[in-house]
Amino acid sequence: MTITMYDLAGAEDARRFSPYCWRIKMAMAHKDLDVETIPWRFTEKDRLPAGTKTVPTLIDGDTVIGDSWEIADYLDRKYPDRPLLQGKSERGLAKFLTAWTESVVHPALTRIVVLDIYKHIAEKDREYFRTSREARVGKTLEAFTADTEANVAAFQKTVHPLRITLRMQDYLGGDAPNYGDYVAFGAFMWARSISPVRLLAADDTIAAWRSRLLAAFDGLAGKALGYPV
Amino acid sequence: MTITMYDLAGAEDARRFSPYCWRIKMAMAHKDLDVETIPWRFTEKDRLPAGTKTVPTLIDGDTVIGDSWEIADYLDRKYPDRPLLQGKSERGLAKFLTAWTESVVHPALTRIVVLDIYKHIAEKDREYFRTSREARVGKTLEAFTADTEANVAAFQKTVHPLRITLRMQDYLGGDAPNYGDYVAFGAFMWARSISPVRLLAADDTIAAWRSRLLAAFDGLAGKALGYPV
CATH class of the missing domain: 3.40.30.10 (Glutaredoxin)
Known part of the structure; x- marks a missing residue:
């Protein structure tokens, strides 16, 4: 089925x-x-x-x-006979990676892309989205995202632990990606899908990892509708 | 041997x-x-x-x-027949946890404890320590650590991903501690050994995890010379 x-x-x-x-x-x-x-x-x-x-x-x-x-x-x-997303032993640390992604990376990205989300969603979603998000941040979306340059600089600092890790290995999972990679990569796909803002310098180690995941699985993510990174 | x-x-x-x-x-x-x-x-x-x-x-x-x-x-x-510190599959994510600890947690703690380190080290180490650390931070140790209350508040925010994780499981490793736990715990032992500053509220989930590790292995860490937490 x-x-x-x-x-x-x-x-x-x-x-x-x-x-x-x-x-x-x-x-x-x-x-x-x-x-x-x-x-x-x-x-x-x-x-x-x-x-x-x-x-x-x-x-x-x-x-x-x-x-x-x-x-x-x-x-x-x-589906235990297909490649595991995470073994029992790495599940604990994947929870930490997920907590970090959601409590540190997503908020830093929100400051950059939340107005771009508004611009790309369906007409019928817009009032709900603007009202709920502006209540959350206490500002208009325009004011919240006004200083893109500073927000990108802050984001690049925020993801530094990812950068250090990817200097030593190709994926968060080590030699091959695991669920933790997809959790962190999801944040970059979020931005890529709706925002033209360039998040990473071309020579950033994180950009090379992102490229590998954009190309993975016959380009599943890389072929999706979005902005070039 | x-x-x-x-x-x-x-x-x-x-x-x-x-x-x-x-x-x-x-x-x-x-x-x-x-x-x-x-x-x-x-x-x-x-x-x-x-x-x-x-x-x-x-x-x-x-x-x-x-x-x-x-x-x-x-x-x-x-010593592969003794309990493993980390399986091959969790090693990748432990690298990330280590990068986060060293690039985010340690710097936030340094702002709180670096003058306390100076006060607790051997006389012969003091000039080297003060000179090298003040060159690194561009201030006197006294000026760098002056606002303890603000520095503790910033530290508590910094460790929030740890807090979220430990609400869902007892250790970073899941049901039992693994090397990732010892990496993060090392930061708290650093502070405990030389600083009277209270880093965590008593009801912080991180404090409960720290207590479990202080008690582990017959109280190896908890019995060490330091300040009560």
């Missing part, structure tokens, strides 16, 4: 920008599993299966899961 | 404050290996074995290693 996944989309069906959804699309490819993605918008809560209210939401036969970490766990449990 | 390790000491032989040395003392206990530590001071470069110039330096028979990460790798390779 086909596995399906609700995937956050912009105004165009092909513009898929959720960092959490990108984790799972890369994870599915890692496990060599096909997935049919269904474009979904912020204001379509009613279209999601009962009991879930966020994306990615994965539907595999009778199983419905609406959380990226739980989906990754499920995929390894359900 | 006894394994020995050069271990950074303060004015008293018993005051051992290097975060890097604490990683390895915890790692040796994890592997249930005895180690004889030799107190060593900053200005005693000449006392270290040829080819090494930093501590921890481990001497195991003919093997001499002067880098904590390489020592951890060596211990797992040389």
Whole structure:
């Protein structure tokens, strides 16, 4: 049976920008599993299966899961004979990497891209998006993102631990990518999908890692609609 | 044959404050290996074995290693039948955790404790320490550490990814500590050994994790000379 996944989309069906959804699309490819993605918008809560209210939401036969970490766990449990996303022993540190990505990297990126998100989402999503995000940051999106140069400099500093790590090895997983790589890479796909801002210098070690992941799985991520990086 | 390790000491032989040395003392206990530590001071470069110039330096028979990460790798390779510090698959993410600890946590702690280090080291180390550290930060140690309250608040924010992770699991390694735990814990032992400043609120999840590691291995870390936390 086909596995399906609700995937956050912009105004165009092909513009898929959720960092959490990108984790799972890369994870599915890692496990060599096909997935049919269904474009979904912020204001379509009613279209999601009962009991879930966020994306990615994965539907595999009778199983419905609406959380990226739980989906990754499920995929390894359900399909243990395909390449593992993470062994039991690395799962603990992947939780730390995920906490760092969500509490440090995503907020630093939000300052750069949140207005670009607004510009790329469907008309019907815009009022909800602007109102909820401006309430969260206490400013207009325009004021919050005004100083791109400073925000990019702050972002580049924020990701320095990633840079140090990737000077010593090709992937966060070591010689090959694992779920932690897809978690961190999801943040870069989020930006790439909706923002023309250049986040990294061409000679940044992180940019080389990003290129490897953009090319992985026959260019799954690199061929997606977005801005050149 | 006894394994020995050069271990950074303060004015008293018993005051051992290097975060890097604490990683390895915890790692040796994890592997249930005895180690004889030799107190060593900053200005005693000449006392270290040829080819090494930093501590921890481990001497195991003919093997001499002067880098904590390489020592951890060596211990797992040389003693594979004892509990592993890190499996091959988690080694990649442990590198990230180490990069984060050294590039984010240590600098935030330095702002709090560097003057306390100065006060606790041997008389003969003080001029070297003050001169080299003041050159690095561009201020007197007194000026650099003046606003303890603000520095502690900044530190507590810095370690937030650790806090999120430890709300979901007891250790960075998951159900049990692994090398990543000892790397992060080393930073807290550094502070505890030389500074009376209270870094964490009593109800901080990180404090509970620190308590578990202070108690581990018959209280190896908790019994060491330092300030109550």
